[in-house]
Amino acid sequence: MPEGHTIHRLARDLRSTLKGARVTASSPQGRFADGAGAIDGTTLRRAEAWGKYLFCDFGTGELLHVHLGLIGKFRRRPSPPPEPTGAVRLRLEGERATWDLSGPTRCEMLTPEEQDRIVAGLGPDPLRTDADPALARHRLARTARPIGATLLDQGIIAGIGNVYRAELLFLCNIHPATESRTLTDLQFEELWARTVELLRVGVRLGRIVTTEPDDIGRPRSRMRSDDRLYVYHRDHCRRCGAELATVVLGGRPIWFCPTCQPSPHGHAPRRSGSVRAGRGRRRSGPPAY
Ligand SMILES: [Zn+2]
Structure with a gap:
């Protein structure tokens, strides 16, 4: 879609x-x-x-x-x-x-x-200059539904679909089953900022590209189709090498990295698998909270 x-x-x-x-x-x-x-x-x-x-x-x-x-x-x-x-x-x-x-x-x-x-009936659209992120923040704060599902809800944020929701949660190190109302202000601010940034890249390039050029080794405009995403429809995490998992949320599967996006209920697996040397280490591993 x-x-x-x-x-x-x-x-x-x-x-x-x-x-x-x-x-x-x-x-x-x-x-x-x-x-x-x-x-x-x-x-x-x-x-x-x-x-x-x-x-x-x-x-x-x-x-x-x-x-x-x-x-x-x-x-x-x-x-x-x-x-x-x-x-x-x-x-x-x-x-x-x-x-x-x-x-x-x-x-x-x-x-x-x-x-x-x-x-x-629509939430704020991150690509519009009149978007009010506080409205999305307010609506997320009132629901226990998992963030992986609410990001697809056009009444909360308008414009995110199945590919962007998986990539955004990965980039923000948020597990898709996290209750929306437990997001911190900092997490929401990062999520919104990333959404604006990546949707704008999508408009400019005419396709979804979420990977950082440094992680891939070439500019976004020259990325191959296999270079463009971190987790959506992929097998292994680009950043830590762990096997990716999927869970059905909002009626559709979402891909995530169990290591980079630790479970909100604890029991996050320890880092495993091979880390690709010299690339994209900034965000690998669980966040420091
Ligand atoms: Zn990972």
């Missing part, structure tokens, strides 16, 4: 390619014919993301709302575009580019009030 960085990058690209010029809108598949008809011939005024939700304002009084869900894609095509391929729900043809939307979970026109209701 696309995480928040994908939608922010998409909003940015829609703005840069469509804004200011007349858009020809159609629904080649036919399922969004009315919505496309309302947009057709207008100009894009605003495109913005809130977590995984995309809102586009064409000045019609209503807003285009798109949620890509698990398999949705907004693909860029040249203008004039080739014939649509597959089931294209919405085609937005501008002077500089054409965008084909297929497979979204949601594609609808909303009133501003309906948009407000969606946004009111």
Whole structure:
């Protein structure tokens, strides 16, 4: 599933390619014919993301709302575009580019009030300049649910998905089963700061990269696909060499290092396995609390 960085990058690209010029809108598949008809011939005024939700304002009084869900894609095509391929729900043809939307979970026109209701149900989005981390802190402090589950809850922080949650908790040395309400202020501050930093890297590069260049030996822009993550879908910890474990939280498996992310209930295994010499030692081992 696309995480928040994908939608922010998409909003940015829609703005840069469509804004200011007349858009020809159609629904080649036919399922969004009315919505496309309302947009057709207008100009894009605003495109913005809130977590995984995309809102586009064409000045019609209503807003285009798109949620890509698990398999949705907004693909860029040249203008004039080739014939649509597959089931294209919405085609937005501008002077500089054409965008084909297929497979979204949601594609609808909303009133501003309906948009407000969606946004009111979302937590702060770390990629937005108006994000209020205190709200996320407050919501986490009120729940005993494991942090591995609450990070997927879009009503607490908007934009984090399955890959980022595993990588963020690893980088902050937090075990995914830790009760959200037991996080210290320091832990939350680090978690938020890392989230902002890594989501921004994701927007810039167009993919999720969480590893430090020093740990990998090459800059982020030149990393291979196997270099990009610390724990997600991996077998061994990059930092201490221990075998990684998984636990199902929030309905999906999360990978973690039992050594670098000690159990909140104690009984953390002692460091084991081979430590890769000379790399990434800063954060290896349990934190000092
Ligand atoms: Zn480790």
